[in-house]
Amino acid sequence: MPNKVEEFNAYRQKMNEKLLSTDNKVIKRIFNLDTNAFSQGHLPEKTKELLGLVASAVLRCDDCIAYHLETAYKNGVSKEEMMETMSIATLVGGTIVIPHLRRAYEFWEALEAQNSTN
Amino acid sequence: MPNKVEEFNAYRQKMNEKLLSTDNKVIKRIFNLDTNAFSQGHLPEKTKELLGLVASAVLRCDDCIAYHLETAYKNGVSKEEMMETMSIATLVGGTIVIPHLRRAYEFWEALEAQNSTN
Amino acid sequence: MPNKVEEFNAYRQKMNEKLLSTDNKVIKRIFNLDTNAFSQGHLPEKTKELLGLVASAVLRCDDCIAYHLETAYKNGVSKEEMMETMSIATLVGGTIVIPHLRRAYEFWEALEAQNSTN
Amino acid sequence: MPNKVEEFNAYRQKMNEKLLSTDNKVIKRIFNLDTNAFSQGHLPEKTKELLGLVASAVLRCDDCIAYHLETAYKNGVSKEEMMETMSIATLVGGTIVIPHLRRAYEFWEALEAQNSTN
Amino acid sequence: MPNKVEEFNAYRQKMNEKLLSTDNKVIKRIFNLDTNAFSQGHLPEKTKELLGLVASAVLRCDDCIAYHLETAYKNGVSKEEMMETMSIATLVGGTIVIPHLRRAYEFWEALEAQNSTN
Amino acid sequence: MPNKVEEFNAYRQKMNEKLLSTDNKVIKRIFNLDTNAFSQGHLPEKTKELLGLVASAVLRCDDCIAYHLETAYKNGVSKEEMMETMSIATLVGGTIVIPHLRRAYEFWEALEAQNSTN
Numbered sequence A, B, C, D, E, F: 001m002p003n004k005v006e007e008f009n010a011y012r013q014k015m016n017e018k019l020l021s022t023d024n025k026v027i028k029r030i031f032n033l034d035t036n037a038f039s040q041g042h043l044p045e046k047t048k049e050l051l052g053l054v055a056s057a058v059l060r061c062d063d064c065i066a067y068h069l070e071t072a073y074k075n076g077v078s079k080e081e082m083m084e085t086m087s088i089a090t091l092v093g094g095t096i097v098i099p100h101l102r103r104a105y106e107f108w109e110a111l112e113a114q115n116s117t118n
Helices: A004-020 A025-037 A045-058 A062-074 A079-093 A095-117 B004-020 B025-037 B045-058 B062-074 B079-093 B095-117 C004-020 C025-037 C045-058 C062-074 C079-093 C095-117 D004-020 D025-037 D045-058 D062-074 D079-093 D095-117 E004-020 E025-037 E045-058 E062-074 E079-093 E095-117 F004-020 F025-037 F045-058 F062-074 F079-093 F095-117
Strands: none
Touching (some): A004 A062, A004 A095, A004 B095, A025 B079, A025 F079, A045 A079, A079 F045, B004 B025, B045 B062, B045 B095, B095 F079, C025 F025, D004 E095, D045 D095, D079 D095, E004 E025, E004 E062, F004 F025, F079 F095
């Protein structure tokens, strides 16, 4: 049975392929930029993933949070570091971030569960 | 089996009727204004629907996007014009718009499917 | 069969317990502040719940709206007062608030249904 | 010498007159709605002004905050009630509301100064 | 004496040059994308400028509004079309857009004044 | 002659003192939390300042950006790291972040100028 992480990734990949199969160059280039912006530069990749996470959290975009949680997890971010990042998001962005924090925590548990069974 | 478009419209219509059955005049007048603002004026209706679509997209309101996708579709907006409008939304509003773009594309496909089978 | 209100509260409580079981003190203190800020002060509790509701509505946070609808309901807010509060949110925050108004009205009906059967 | 309150009101009135002198009926009707929505209804005018204030604060609109501070002041809202309303805005909307809170406090002082010298 | 339009353009150009003189490729490419996205495509340039204007208005970005007002003006958009676009922004984005509408109208007058004296 | 940095800090300090002299405990506690959240924890202080900066930038709060630019500068963040952080903000938050990026760059130059003359 696919867990939350696999479902999220399957839908995301299917729709991204459709979007990139259109003739729209602006969309294609924004997708490319997204890959480049989070690569190692003056700042390490792990820090950049946390920057992407906190930005997604204060803008309250669940799918963006899920995406950056997964890449952060793969970059070795610990649960405590993730929670510290999300606590800054909740302070700066306000208590309206809390529902997204609940779902983020649930997604993080799915990432841990997926990893322990693979 | 109802598709996404029919489900969306059924819920929307049912709840709008309930809202308009209350004694709240401000809500009633905002609903009326909504109809007037998107009617032909100095700008044609099709342009206004694209304005409604891009505003809904940068404000990341899935139901508002779905509503304007349907009215845009009925006004003869092509898939390429819809994608161009959404690409401006994604550039101006940032990559946090992308999850809404994925759902918008899926809804557009449902509009096309509904139309081809009717 | 659990209704919308019970489902919402069950998930909310389960995840809040998990969040508060971590070592993150900032999150714990924000949760405490949330309780204090809505207690009787210079303004009565009922007015504060309406302030929380309108803030949640213009920021378009469905879970926050649901939470404040329930506490407002328990504080004796009438349907007409709730609608008047939501109409100010819709005017100030724009028609993008309308989808949240539809869901708020549905949640209010669930609160009324739960109350009449208990 | 005009104080902050007089400057704000003079600019606001001058531009509103220009906006209402155009042929745009949607704008005219939104301006009318704004007057109606904050009039006494199921909720008293004072409560409605606090609702307008908290909505303006979490949406971080300085001019909207100034407008509702002035009407709240005229409706007998005390400094403590204003601060309690703004503290809910800061908790729900996050620390990004604080710069607006600083300017709101300064505008409130200008309202008090204007009143004591008139 | 430089008017509002010239002041805005001078500051904007000076700072853009500084930003583009750094080694940051993501910023450079976003600036390039901005030029491309608003060029003639499936939709005419004039329509795209109105899309940029309404997106800027609902997101309440004064500088973005000023920029798109100027390019819209140069593309032959009439005052009535501008006002119709801004009225959709005010309805969709709410009365918090009104302060930006006042400043937009003032900037439009500066564009007209600049044009009549050049 | 005071530069931008000194003016910003003087106003900020003066108004914060006024806010903290009221009897509002929620505001006082949010100010305290703000200090704690950005202290060294599982993540180093420098990383937390960048998290605060990117959150402030995507939420488009100029004063919050200025505050985090100054603390980032004091924590040894380089211009390149600041720009990389701001470029992620501009990609995630969209081109509406650009006017804030221009003002951020100007404030950073003021920080450098202040430092070289002290």
